[in-house]
Amino acid sequence: MFFQKGEPTKNIWYYQLDAGRNMGKTNPLNDTDMEEFVAMSKTQTETEKSWLFNVNDLDENTLDLSPKNPNTPEExxxxxxxxxxxxxxxxxxxxxxxxxxxxxxx
Missing domain, CATH: 1.20.5 (Single alpha-helices involved in coiled-coils or other helix-helix interfaces)
Known part of the structure; x- marks a missing residue:
């Protein structure tokens, strides 16, 4: 998570990384895997793999920061x-x- 210093957080931008392969000790995350994330993080674009979550919608009882992706197509x-x-x-x-x-x- 990234926060803007000096500003109250209004939205949380989520990105769901899908490298399309198994990662581990011998097959680590690399720069190519992160290219889309880096490009999208500048504009915080909403796609099937990224979305904005309004902090006002946060459940105050649980403070659960793992909301479901609303842009995922329904099965x-x-x-x-x-x-x-x-x-x-x-x-x-x-x-x-x-x-x-x-x-x-x-």
Whole structure:
């Protein structure tokens, strides 16, 4: 976290680093991994990986500074096994219909 000296904090800018690889002792974080962060930190751009959090929205009871990223696309809800099977059956029926149409042509 970075703070501006002499000014009360109004917003916290978060950046979610995703280097796209496993990091560790033999594969450490490097300058290339940080390029996007450095560029974006100057403007505090909001993207799928970065966002601003208003300190007035901070829960005063917990002072939890780990809010969820509001810009992350929502994942599609999981379908039930019954829905999956019904879709498979419908696709099978459609496939059979197409195969029969092709057979009529030859």
């Amino acid at each position: 599609a809800p999981l379908r039930s096994p019954r829905e999956i099977l019904e879709e498979m059956e419908n696709l099978d029926k459609e496939t059979i219909k197409i195969i029969n149409q092709i057979k009529e042509l030859i």
